[in-house]
Amino acid sequence: MAFLQGTTKSQSGAKGDSLKKRSLTPYLLIAPGLIWLITFFVIPIFSLGSTSTMVRPQGAQIGTYVQELRFANYVDAFLANQEQYVRSFLYAGIATILALAISYPLAYMIAFRAGKYRNILLVLVVAPFFTSFLLRTVAWSQILGDEGPVLSTLRFLPFIDESLRLTATPFAVVSGLTYNFLPFMTLPLYASLERIDPRTLEASGDLYANGFITFRKVTVPLSMPGVVAGTLLTFIPAAGDYVNAALLGNPSTKMIGNVIESRFFAVVDYPTAAALSFTLMATILILVTLYIRKSGTDELV
Amino acid sequence: MSTQVIPKPSLSHRSSRWFSRNLIRIYAALAFIYLFIPVAYTFAFSFNDSGKSNLVWQGFTLDNWKNPCGAPQVCQSVANSLQIGFISTLVATVLGTMIAFAISRHDFKGRRTTNLLIFLPMATPEVVLGASLLAMFLNLRVNPGFWTIVIAHVMFCISFVVVTVKARVASLDPRLEQVAMDLYANERDTFRYVTLPLVMPGIAGAALLAFSLSFDDFIITNFNSGIESTFPKFVYVSAARGIPAQANVIGSAMFFIALIIVIVGQVVSRQRKK
Amino acid sequence: MANSKVLQDTGDLVLNRISKRYGDFCAVDDLTLTIPDGSFFALLGPSGCGKTTTLRMIAGLEEPSAGTISIGDTDITTQKPYRRNVNTVFQNYALFPHLSIFENIAFGLRRRGIKDVKSEVEKALDLVELAHLAERKPGQLSGGQQQRIAVARAIVNRPEVLLLDEPLGALDLKLRRQMQIELKRIQMEVGITFIHVTHDQEEAMTMADTIAVMNQGKIEQMGSATELYEAPKTAFVANFLGQCNLIKVRVQSRSGGKVVVSAKGHTFEIPESRVSSSNDSLLLGVRPEKLRLDGSGVNSIKECLVTDRSFVGTSTQYLVRTPWDLELVVFEQNDEGLHDLRLGDKVSLEWDSEHTFGLDGAQDVNAGADLDDDE
Numbered sequence: 001m002a003f004l005q006g007t008t009k010s011q012s013g014a015k016g017d018s019l020k021k022r023s024l025t026p027y028l029l030i031a032p033g034l035i036w037l038i039t040f041f042v043i044p045i046f047s048l049g050s051t052s053t054m055v056r057p058q059g060a061q062i063g064t065y066v067q068e069l070r071f072a073n074y075v076d077a078f079l080a081n082q083e084q085y086v087r088s089f090l091y092a093g094i095a096t097i098l099a100l101a102i103s104y105p106l107a108y109m110i111a112f113r114a115g116k117y118r119n120i121l122l123v124l125v126v127a128p129f130f131t132s133f134l135l136r137t138v139a140w141s142q143i144l145g146d147e148g149p150v151l152s153t154l155r156f157l158p159f160i161d162e163s164l165r166l167t168a169t170p171f172a173v174v175s176g177l178t179y180n181f182l183p184f185m186t187l188p189l190y191a192s193l194e195r196i197d198p199r200t201l202e203a204s205g206d207l208y209a210n211g212f213i214t215f216r217k218v219t220v221p222l223s224m225p226g227v228v229a230g231t232l233l234t235f236i237p238a239a240g241d242y243v244n245a246a247l248l249g250n251p252s253t254k255m256i257g258n259v260i261e262s263r264f265f266a267v268v269d270y271p272t273a274a275a276l277s278f279t280l281m282a283t284i285l286i287l288v289t290l291y292i293r294k295s296g297t298d299e300l301v
Numbered sequence: 302m303s304t305q306v307i308p309k310p311s312l313s314h315r316s317s318r319w320f321s322r323n324l325i326r327i328y329a330a331l332a333f334i335y336l337f338i339p340v341a342y343t344f345a346f347s348f349n350d351s352g353k354s355n356l357v358w359q360g361f362t363l364d365n366w367k368n369p370c371g372a373p374q375v376c377q378s379v380a381n382s383l384q385i386g387f388i389s390t391l392v393a394t395v396l397g398t399m400i401a402f403a404i405s406r407h408d409f410k411g412r413r414t415t416n417l418l419i420f421l422p423m424a425t426p427e428v429v430l431g432a433s434l435l436a437m438f439l440n441l442r443v444n445p446g447f448w449t450i451v452i453a454h455v456m457f458c459i460s461f462v463v464v465t466v467k468a469r470v471a472s473l474d475p476r477l478e479q480v481a482m483d484l485y486a487n488e489r490d491t492f493r494y495v496t497l498p499l500v501m502p503g504i505a506g507a508a509l510l511a512f513s514l515s516f517d518d519f520i521i522t523n524f525n526s527g528i529e530s531t532f533p534k535f536v537y538v539s540a541a542r543g544i545p546a547q548a549n550v551i552g553s554a555m556f557f558i559a560l561i562i563v564i565v566g567q568v569v570s571r572q573r574k575k
Numbered sequence: 576m577a578n579s580k581v582l583q584d585t586g587d588l589v590l591n592r593i594s595k596r597y598g599d600f601c602a603v604d605d606l607t608l609t610i611p612d613g614s615f616f617a618l619l620g621p622s623g624c625g626k627t628t629t630l631r632m633i634a635g636l637e638e639p640s641a642g643t644i645s646i647g648d649t650d651i652t653t654q655k656p657y658r659r660n661v662n663t664v665f666q667n668y669a670l671f672p673h674l675s676i677f678e679n680i681a682f683g684l685r686r687r688g689i690k691d692v693k694s695e696v697e698k699a700l701d702l703v704e705l706a707h708l709a710e711r712k713p714g715q716l717s718g719g720q721q722q723r724i725a726v727a728r729a730i731v732n733r734p735e736v737l738l739l740d741e742p743l744g745a746l747d748l749k750l751r752r753q754m755q756i757e758l759k760r761i762q763m764e765v766g767i768t769f770i771h772v773t774h775d776q777e778e779a780m781t782m783a784d785t786i787a788v789m790n791q792g793k794i795e796q797m798g799s800a801t802e803l804y805e806a807p808k809t810a811f812v813a814n815f816l817g818q819c820n821l822i823k824v825r826v827q828s829r830s831g832g833k834v835v836v837s838a839k840g841h842t843f844e845i846p847e848s849r850v851s852s853s854n855d856s857l858l859l860g861v862r863p864e865k866l867r868l869d870g871s872g873v874n875s876i877k878e879c880l881v882t883d884r885s886f887v888g889t890s891t892q893y894l895v896r897t898p899w900d901l902e903l904v905v906f907e908q909n910d911e912g913l914h915d916l917r918l919g920d921k922v923s924l925e926w927d928s929e930h931t932f933g934l935d936g937a938q939d940v941n942a943g944a945d946l947d948d949d950e
Contacts, residue, residue: 026407130559240426484683
């Protein structure tokens with residue numbers, strides 16, 4: 001294949017770089033993939049942008065819109081759905097923190113205490129993923145449901161109110177989000193913890209730090225890249241999710257994803273759905289950029 | 302432990318010491334139970350003699366496993382998902398691997414932009430990816446269906462393939478290729494006999510990841526599928542009236558098949574290293 | 576394919592005025608070198624001296640910024656690595672992890688389109704005495720075994736020149752000794768030119784017929800191990816190969832084959848043939864084992880003070896301070912004539928003039944010292 005050509009012509013770089021060379025080859029290699037991404041990711045984003053400022057002409061058929069550059073669509077869409085908007089970020093934020101709290105000890109255990117079982121445990125972390133995401137969510141809704149095993153057991157307890165419900169509550173939605181994105185948190189955490197040389201921890205102990213101080217001053221800072229990657233990988237999909245809210249929630253736990261979906265399919269109000277999507281994406285990108293800057297980890301890309 | 306000096310600790314003291322030393326293991330065990338509850342539930346209810354509603358346990362049966370296509374549309378949706386999964390995986394793996402090689406082996410103008418373009422789809426919520434693609438299809442008056450799903454899946458899988466393969470190429474010792482050249486292998490032979498076999502596990506892993514992402518995707522699919530059904534979509538739609546036990550059979554089977562593939566892959570790669 | 580180009584009439588390897596620059600940094604600076612066919616040649620120098628770059632240019636993995644490389648009458652300067660009949664044993668071996676030992680060795684033969692590789696591979700495995708490992712994977716071999724397989728993988732192609740890039744660097748001391756002897760045996764058996772790059776002066780002296788000492792992209796001096804050790808031409812060579820005492824002196828007279836020099840009121844003699852500079856300011860060099868701890872002949876320094884003493888088995892090493900506060904190293908064999916000196920003892924030093932050499936006095940006395948083990 002062509003991309004090794006010209007190996008010996010390299011004039012730049014040190015030892016390992018002799019395979020890098022300026023030529024046409026890389027462009028031929030990236031072209032098909034990039035064209036795909038531009039056509040089906042970049043252009044659609046612009047298409048979404050253009051849809052977001054459209055207006056339905058008076059008396060026109062449902063689903064027919066014309067471009068009038070009406071940026072007020074954004075204001076209208078935001079004001080009408082503030083509640084869901086705020087709720088999305090709130091739920092996603094809580095779910096991310098919970099996932100971090102559950103995953104960190106788990107990843108720590110696999111990285112430092114699992115010995116020869118390390119690989120098996122890693123497979124076990126990913127394994128629940130192999131059952132469909134939706135099936136697992138449905139399973140939770142049935143486990144926590146009014147007829148489910150958890151509530152029927154709880155009802156035997158004297159201090160439990162008969163009318164207690166677990167599904168159709170914010171609790172259920174946040175639990176579902178936490179559960180579904182847990183491996184996205186655990187795996188990056190594990191990857192960065194595993195890279196820590198255990199001797200640095202021993203050195204810390206040798207230098208008069210107790211277990212807790214070692215953890216706080218050595219382990220945590222060294223695992224920061226994993227924390228950043230894990231929180232992003234959890235927060236981003238959680239903020240845009242609507243499956244958990246739809247299957248585990250009720251109308252008052254709707255997230256922005258649910259609104260976008262229903263605007264598209266139930267209401268056929270494309271401009272509002274587009275404006276909401278655009279706002280969501282922009283907010284997330286800004287948050288992510290600020291977060292990456294603040295945590296000083298640029299190596300994520 | 303120097304038990305001669307210290308008086309023998311009381312039983313409660315000893316058990317609390319055992320507890321604090323193994324706290325993290327106990328915690329991990331609880332976390333794993335939590336992870337597996339819905340999987341176990343799904344598996345258990347695949348044996349439910351459910352009739353119409355699979356909400357309450359009604360007795361053990363193997364019928365659902367003997368006849369997984371018993372419920373209407375289950376198998377059609379699975380077949381669709383498998384087809385979409387295979388095509389998307391193939392295309393995304395080829396395109397992504399090419400980009401991964403370009404990025405890690407070549408210094409070219411626009412490399413940063415390419416990296417950014419690879420990163421962005423992963424940082425964009427699925428609902429936005431799905432909605433924007435649908436907005437474009439609607440503007441172009443394209444009716445969503447099988448092929449629009451494939452297009453969407455390839456789009457979001459490429460980035461994951463690039464990241465996975467890139468990591469493998471980066472961990473490759475560049476001297477191995479130099480050795481090959483030193484031993485009379487020209488560029489093509491070097492790629493064929495050294496580079497490709499060494500990067501292959503990464504490519505296989507990327508393909509597996511792409512397939513599972515595609516097979517499991519619901520949100521983007523739901524936006525761009527029109528009336529076409531996929532397995533996750535089938536589950537979502539039937540969730541309201543209770544999904545049939547056959548869906549649990551499919552989900553459990555997928556779980557075990559994937560588990561076997563991963564375990565076999567690990568065993569093979571361990572033997573290769575020896 | 577390359578095998579059509581395999582030449583049986585080999586010749587000397589000639590580097591003619593080659594340079595290699597990376598931006599402003601000059602790794603190899605106008606280097607000219609002839610390596611005779613069939614010799615065991617060592618390129619010796621501290622890390623960063625340009626020796627590995629030189630090797631990679633011979634292998635074809637780097638292209639010189641200027642100059643030419645040829646073997647016999649063939650110019651190979653711009654030839655691709657897979658077209659030249661030169662093979663390399665890489666640092667840390669770089670065996671193909673996905674191929675068996677047999678396939679690792681057969682790799683070059685197969686690429687050259689040779690169909691029947693079995694007998695050649697077996698011969699190469701016999702040469703390194705590892706025939707029983709043919710079906711193993713590299714990961715199952717010890718460091719020493721991998722090293723020998725790397726040699727077999729290169730040698731099986733019967734190259735005109737075999738390049739060895741710090742081949743023993745990853746082995747422990749005992750194994751390194753054993754492999755040095757092994758490599759010498761292999762070189763004598765196959766008779767091809769070996770070019771051995773190393774920063775270990777002892778390794779170079781043990782193995783090579785000819786050593787070129789490199790420093791900052793240039794060759795400081797070239798010759799046999801004995802020549803380089805007994806008659807170094809620069810302070811760098813004197814310090815880099817073994818240890819050396821260098822004393823700043825001024826020339827008093829040059830006559831009758833003798834150069835008389837003086838330092839702080841002491842006069843010494845150096846045979847004129849062993850003085851490599853016509854400068855009036857010289858460095859008088861004498862190796863530690865050539866110094867005697869008593870006596871009062873022509874070349875002697877009285878009233879010296881023992882400041883340190885360490886026992887190293889075969890010898891005892893002393894640090895002795897001259898009246899003008901220069902510290903000299905003295906090795907004394909641990910045999911009958913042993914002086915059991917203590918710290919603070921007074922002693923006079925003496926040596927024979929034929930054991931001294933005179934270097935240009937404008938050099939740094941410490942050039943090349945403490946450099947050899949920084950990798």
